[in-house]
Amino acid sequence: MSDKSREYEEVDITLLKELSEADGISGAEKEVSRVAKNYFEMYADEIDYDNLGSIIGLKRGNKNGPKVMIAGHMDEIGFVVRSIDKNGYINLLPVGGWWGHVMPSQSMRITTNSGSKIKGVVGSRAPHGMPADEKERVIKPIDFYLDLGVDSKDEVEKLGIKIGDMITPDTEFEIMNNPNYLLGKAWDDRIGVAVAIDVLKELKDINHEANIFSVGTVQEEVGIRGARTATHKIKPDIAFAIDVTTAKDTPMDKGGLKLGCGVVVSILDASTIGNNALIREIENICNEAGLDINYDCMVAGGTDAGNIHKTLDGVISMTLSIPTRYMHSNRLIIHKKDYVQTVKVISEFCKRVDMNILEDLKNNIR
Structure with missing residues (x-):
């Protein structure tokens, strides 16, 4: 299993700093979108937008291959x-x-x-x-x-x-005393946007069947609005929402998920239930790749998956979460390991998913 104590030097600190320090509340995400666009221009074959402002970076696969959507919301509370x-x-x-x-x-x-x-x-x-x-x-x-x-x-x-x-x-990004710990504002959910960007980077020179749509969605914090419009535009077969969850490793929040625990699979929250077969696929990849796997169940709150899964005639979807301390405040803390492993597991899924795997996922609910 991956070592929490090693320094994860492969993390693009400039990307995380730029996303964290950009200002963008719900309905005013353009500053964040411009940061995302700069990176999509390096890794995507095509960039598009929906009419609410969600930005979509597409890395093409086979023309008739499955469509995979990876969504992180750009808006922060403010x-x-x-x-x-x-x-x-x-x-x-x-x-x-x-x-x-x-x-x-x-x-x-x-x-x-x-x-x-x-x-x-x-x-x-x-x-x-x-x-x-x-x-x-x-x-x-x-x-x-x-x-x-x-x-x-x-x-x-x-x-x-x-x-x-x-x-x-008014918060500056900081690398903390242990360099794996990163402090900044708006990790909810700029870290999800960073994951979506970095998946395209991981796939840059890789041939794959799937068409990968990395999305920075808008207006999640006020009703998961951009995820709905972006899904209508993309019409994905499979979707991952990337968001944060509460780390419970402090004197005030004890027990449960900790910073540096690795991949976190959301079984359910107040807005969605993860697709069981897709969860099993992610578990298998984690086991094969030596990634740590953890589980999260939330009785309150939701993610972009809450609207993605019930759009059109339904989308096979789930949420992957990144533990975060001090959510919905001026300063939040995350751990590099959780970020790196989340990028890794989604990238591996995107490399292998094809129409046969998509049909298997569909058959699981028929």
């Missing part, structure tokens, strides 16, 4: 400017699921229509003299504000800030 008060404070409107405890005193940045980045800090209160019940109360995300360090609304407007502008965490 905010938009809800209003600007007379003193220049920005009232926030959450886009995606935030927990109030992770927000006070965090640095955020506004992206204006012209592309300027304006930094601010989320307001908080000093605990001195605060009543006990107020200290224990979780403030609703919509009740927070952003302090830009200005005197008035007029100053804010002169910065080019308007209602509806995107607000994202």
